[in-house]
Amino acid sequence: YDTELYETSACDSTACFDALHGALGDCSCNVDTIDYFNNVKIFPRIQSLVTKDYFRFYKVNLKKECPFWADDSRCAMKYCHIKTCSKESIPGFESGYENEQEEEVPAAKYTEQAQTPCNSDTDHDPALGYLNMTLSAASQYEIAKWKAYDDSVGNFCECDDKDVEAEYIDLSLNPERYTGYKGPSAHRIWRSIYQENCFRPKLNPYQSFPYVLSSDLGNMCLEKRVFYRAVSGLHSSINIHLCSKFLLSEKKLGFAAPPEGEWGPNLAEFQRRFDPSQTFGEGPNWLKNLYFVYLLEMRALAKAGPYLEREDYFTGNPVEDEETRDAIRNMIGVIYTFPDHFNESSMFNGGSQAGKLKQEFRDHFWNISRIMDCVGCDKCKLWGKLQTQGLGTALKILFSGQWDSFEGDPDQGKLMLRHKSHKRLQRTEIVALFNAFARLSNSIRELENFRHMLSSQTETQKKSIFGNVPGDVGAKKELCSGGAKPKIWS
Ligand SMILES: Cc1cc2nc3c(=O)[nH]c(=O)nc-3n(C[C@H](O)[C@H](O)[C@H](O)COP(=O)(O)OP(=O)(O)OC[C@H]3O[C@@H](n4cnc5c(N)ncnc54)[C@H](O)[C@@H]3O)c2cc1C
Secondary structure, eight states, X not given: OOHHHHHTTOXXXXXXXXXXXXXXXXXXXXXXXXXXXXXXXXXXXXXXXXXXXXXXXXXXXXXXXXXXXXGGSTIIIIITOOOOXXXXXXXXXXXXXXXXXXXXXXXXXXXXXXXXXXXXXXXXXXXXXXXXXOOOHHHHHXXXXXXHHHHTSOOOSOOGGGSTTOEEEEXXXXXXXXXXXXXXXXXXXXHXXXXXXXXXXXXXXXXXXXXXXXXXXXXXXXXXXXXXXXXXXXXXXXXXXXXXXXXXXXXXXXXXXXXXXXXEOOHHHHHHHHOGGGTTTOHHHHHHHXXXXXXXXXXXXXXXXXXXXXXXXXXXXXXXXXXXXXXXXXXXXXXXXXXXXXOGGGSSOSHHHHHHHHHHHHHHHHHHHHHGGGOSSHHHHHHXXXXXXXXXXXHHHHHSSTTOOOSOOSSTTSOOOOOOOOOOOOHHHHHHHHHHHHHHHHHHHHHHHHHXXXXXXXHHHHHXXXXXXXXXXXXXXXXXXXXXXXXXXX
């Protein structure tokens, strides 16, 4: 691991974490409670659960056309014969807009450059985004049996696992990690999510980055804030994963082969993305949003708990299926014990206006899930689709009304933990829900690693300046020891 290469731009402060304490906002929970609960109780359980066959194979259509912009679709250039413009004929070129890659001038959409499929442009290294589609003969045989079983279940939601082009992908062969997907293509996805499909308080003074200022969120109603925070939390999680599984040194084996190399955490990359000094002060808020979306998904798991505990988790292997059910019951049982669940009953309560808002909420999310078909790197698209489907399933459990209990709450006004009435979920929804939650859980756990790396780095720097200060060793020991509640944010 080439420390010199990646640590040159690292700042020595722990500023990313200084504000990551206490109240989370929009719920009664706090960051430190979630840290402990996740890292000690949830993380080991969910990570082991998603290695089970039922959760390891995800059926998805990665070949769907991008419905929103021409340059990612087959319509681009080839069939539409859009006449390209010379640079000089693009309004604003002379005033130097080209240097501002992020601001897309409408005419730029029709340049030849913009028509190039994303995966062949310089924003993306195809080898890093390589998707391993391998399924062993044994897996293929077993999976064929799943279809017959699933078809006998009354499904109710239209998901792309029914598409003829949908394929099973072994998630364990395609870990979410750094792919090199960046630049205008990735920014267009995030920008259209935040600027066109998220609720926004107002245009921020920086025009493009950051898309939303947290200081403006107070002007929005709870429901809109929740939406933005969930999306932002997902964005944080994706970016934490690419920082924690970064390509530290590369050894390419050949074209279209997965790159071999050393993968691991890149502290400088993490700081670039979350340090307040490099994010207009937003980084710690984005990290808090990760905790927020975690809480949201955990609440959905609790709400659907009685149903999830009884689901079959069919893979055709009775021993494995029983183990999966046991592991689910165990984890859901732990989730029930969380003291401070998100209370979704405080949302969408304002009569007909609330109904309209709920519809908008749904429409926005529906669009975001379709934007995932525009992601220009297969591996990012796989995990992007899985995590939006997981979040969408959680939102459905929380807000569709299909999972609400009409039996009356004995502790009036108090949060009802388990809801007996429910609709059935599809296999892909369940797989996505648990895997998405596993990703968030993993991100929160990775934050602990970055926190440790930062404090060790700071200690080392202090020592190199001041020498070894008595008491230092003890302090470090406390940070690194397991067992009791880790004091990772103090
Ligand atoms: C769906 C999807 C999946 C992806 N998966 C991967 C992957 O698996 N591996 C990989 O290496 N890359 C992945 N990427 C790319 C990655 O997310 C970044 O877009 C890329 O690394 C460029 O980062 P950036 O620093 O330019 O900022 P970006 O992450 O592209 O963010 C753009 C702007 O959004 C704002 N922003 C950043 N974080 C947040 C937040 N949490 N909340 C609110 N606003 C924020 C900032 O102002 C930032 O400048 C994915 C992108 C998308 C759209």
